[in-house]
Amino acid sequence: MKLKGTRTKTEKVEITTSFQEVFDSLRKTFRKKQGLDPKAYARDGKWYVDVEQHTSHSWTREKEIREATPEELDVLNAFLTLREYFEEK
DSSP states (O other), X not given: OEEEEESSSXXXXXXEOOHXXXXXXXXXXXXXXXXXXXXXXXXXXXXXXXXXEESSSXXXXXXXXXXXXHHHHHHHHHHXXXXXXXXXX
């Protein structure tokens, strides 16, 4: 995908990127704006993050961060819809 823009009044910019890179950037910015861990994910109306635990063994457990707001869930649904629509096949 090519993105075109203007850096100054006379300088044009053209960037070649993939939809996945754009999507990842949007997702990262969204999580940062909401104050969430970069690896946070939503499930059943709540935000979670996987946390690694270590003793003589290691394992991962799911830690609940907080409730997701209706607006956050709407944005996530939009992300998922866009990803599904633009998915390279």
